[in-house]
Amino acid sequence: MTTFPTERAVRTTPEGLLWEPSARWVRGRRGEVTVVDSRHPVLVWEPGVPVPLYAFPREDVREDLLRPARNPATGTHTGSRVFYDLELDGELVENAAWTFPAADLAGHISFEWVDRVGRGLDHWYEEEEEIFIHPRDPHKRVDAMASSRHVRVEIDGTLVADTVRPVLLFETALPTRFYIPREDVRTELLVPTDHHTGCPYKGTADYWSLRDAAAVPANIVWSYPDPLPAVHPIKDLLCFYNEAADITVDGETLERPVTPFTRGLSAQTPR
CATH class of the missing domain: 2.170.150.40 (Domain of unknown function (DUF427))
Structure with a gap:
């Protein structure tokens, strides 16, 4: 047996x-x-x-x-x-x-x-x-779930996103990420960059910075144009670093988390 x-x-x-x-x-x-x-x-x-x-x-x-x-x-x-x-x-x-x-x-x-x-x-x-990048950890989960929560994102005091149809991505040991339809994002405030990252759980991400915002870290916004099948619901949606943005969910402003990404965002040269 x-x-x-x-x-x-x-x-x-x-x-x-x-x-x-x-x-x-x-x-x-x-x-x-x-x-x-x-x-x-x-x-x-x-x-x-x-x-x-x-x-x-x-x-x-x-x-x-x-x-x-x-x-x-x-x-x-x-x-x-x-x-x-x-x-x-x-x-x-x-x-x-x-x-x-x-x-x-x-x-x-x-x-x-x-x-x-x-x-x-x-x-x-x-x-x-x-x-890609490294082996997947068998003790780690990554779940992308459609939601009707009311999510607002402000960066440096400017409202950049407001939605009631986010996709929430829950990834072990990281804060919840809020992926937002582009129609609910003020994309005119964003400028694409040539930065890309790879993730063994999600795929390859494209990045944007906030236009004319010298005090804001570069590459604060990302999206997966062709995500891996397990997280297909996040395809083409935009996500903001909780570590550098102010995110309000159902009227409650979340604390900015400290993660392995925090130091990199803080160290970026102002634009």
Whole structure:
């Protein structure tokens, strides 16, 4: 009889790493070459890093493509001292892979993701679906739900959105985001930017700044023109950083949350 765990099967190492086996079939490629192909990957969370990465059994990795790193990127991963360069078709990708010192992860190799740090493997797949930026956390939910709440958004004292038909996006460990139809946004106050970000749960976002508002952080508004199927209701709707806007919901003004995005917004150069 097959049994299933009733609690998170997460282990902790003395180095502070969290890890657990994954049942997903994962492949990582560089260009057209498959460098890792594993049905037994391990998810690893480093201390202070909110998103996971994968580690793979050595037998699932093309170790013939790895070389001892010429300039090891020590200090970039928890306790790691062994780094590898990836040599492929005459190209050398420095510090594309590494091993963790934890005994629990002995015999496993991790890889960088180009979408995340600019080097490593550039295409990743879970089963037959391509994924981006980092592995999806199995303990995280992202739900997009249509609502009839009355949402008003003010930025620097100016009303920029007013709607009773938002889509609320609930994402574990982040504040509720309010996605608003463009018809309910004063889009004449916005100017598009060339900034884009990727999210493994939602897709690729376009951004806007508030026009002629020097005290307001840039890229305060975003939208997903082609979101992933799981959050399709947010398609083409506009969302505002709660961290830098004043949002009122059903007459109650929300406190500005402090999140991993707060520092980046505060550090942006006024326009």
